[in-house]
Amino acid sequence: MTDAIVRVRDVVHDFGRVRALDGVSLDVAPGVVHGLLGPNGAGKTTLIRVLATLLRPASGSVEVAGVDVLADPTGARARIGLAGQFAAVDAYLTGRENVEMVGRLYGLPGAEARRRAGEVLERIGLADDADRRVSTYSGGMRRRLDLAASLVGRPQVMFLDEPTTGIDPRSRMEVWELIIDLVEQGTTVLLTTQYLEEADRLADRIAVIDHGRIVTEGTADELKARVASAVLEVRTTPEDRERASAVLAAVVGEEPTLDPSGSALRMPAREGTATLVAAVRALDTAGIEPEDVALQRPSLDDVFLAVTGDAPTRSEPEEDGPAPRRRRGGRRRGA
């Protein structure tokens, strides 16, 4: 990927004795949503802070939109936008005043900041509420405003650190729509999340980060295909179950397991639909009529578990800093 708009090379950073980033390298192609997925304390926020010029790493190089972030942070800041884990908007200002202020701080003259603020508010559907104080906004409106405030500077790259943590499902959908709209307009988005569904839904590519390293990377489908095959699930009547199990074992080459509810047989379907067809034929030949047959694709949960060994978090927001974690021994590890 020679045309990467974000290029991270061998970035290492320690907080005291804790190694937060342990040799991270990452390329983000322009015009996509790139997801950074990982458990609490994996280094997601630290990496975003390095990219957004808030934190200078101990070593490594970082380039955003062709600008060396460490050599020219101000130049980089003119090309990026950041929305952190909190809605960093002022409750006592109106929506319009918030966006205008950010515009002024991007260096826009007053009239231009005003004009662009109007455009941005229109685009995120807050035009009618623009002149109300943010203290009267819902949580979702605040998040959208926070996310959109940076748009006034027309950044080439937006960094979103857990943009939907702690908001209700409807607001989450609104933020997702906004992110999709952003990318359609040509902005590149790098977002961290601990919600697998969010990464699956939004991200064109996903990098899984754990213990300060990128452990695997690819499209959602690639990642799923890499770690686990599909699973075939066959439901039969209890009387048929033992016979069916023997028939299916002959097809897939291993003994099916009983699912936790005790009503379905589960087995790996290494050839996907071909395995499904073969299984149904064999059952038919044996005169067994299944109640239900389903082919289950692996979920990102499976990927997450396979590469990090950690259960993914579903609701708790990530702490500010990295969780205390002992520095790992070797630098090299196959991903």
Next chain:
Amino acid sequence: MSDHAHTVSVLRTRTTPASAVRDALVIGRRNLLRNVRLPQLLVFATVQPVMFLVLFAYVFGGAITGTLPEAAAGEYLNWLVPGLMIQVAAFGSGQTALGLTEDLQNGVIDRFRSLPMARSAVLAGRTGADLVRNAVVIGLMVVVGTLLGFRYQTSLLRFLAGFALALLFAHSLSWVMAAVGLRVRTPEAVQSAAFLPIFPLVFASSVFLPTATMPSWLRVFADNQPLTVVTNAMRGLMLGPGALPPGQELGTEVLRSLGWVVVITAVAATAAIRAYRRITT
């Protein structure tokens, strides 16, 4: 948005002294708007010094008046108002630390630091806005004091010079509190870290009473600490040289207090800017 993302030409990629001033004004305006939009902030900030004024004037006034220098013209209020201007500056300075820690906690400082704005603007805008707030609160206190009977005994010019000295001192304390706030980082911790040292500084000084009756070990501290030096200089300016402790000259005391202001501002601003640069979380 027809012409989107890939135009950065209008945006600056360098900061200049002029853009730094403009950024500080944008931030300062934002901070002041908070005081205007949340009027309870300004009300409490104003009610407290007025309460001190009334309480001290009427509770202590009778007992103290006889011990005051003649320059006070027999009125404790005349003695008290210049001292309270410094007390207001000292108590109000904690607001600088509070404001910064709130911005840190809410992620606002992260947002500012990710923008191509001058690094100095967040601190300059904060201390600048607090200077304006101090001018309003101290001014209102003086108005109430005047209604109750405070009269300067010199000239309007000297009175205004004293007022300006109070504001300069307030500004230097704002920088101290900026440095404290950026190190302490949470509003809760600021409450104690900032206000605890303020109490002995305000009471072990000439702010409320002449230091002459304090025990000698306390006087060593009280007579030489900056709040006393500045308060004495202000009384000299507003009430006349007779208000100064015996043996002190007005010119020398004004210069001494300006010296304190310059030293405190320089040391504290350096510490605050260093702390700001080192923010990593």
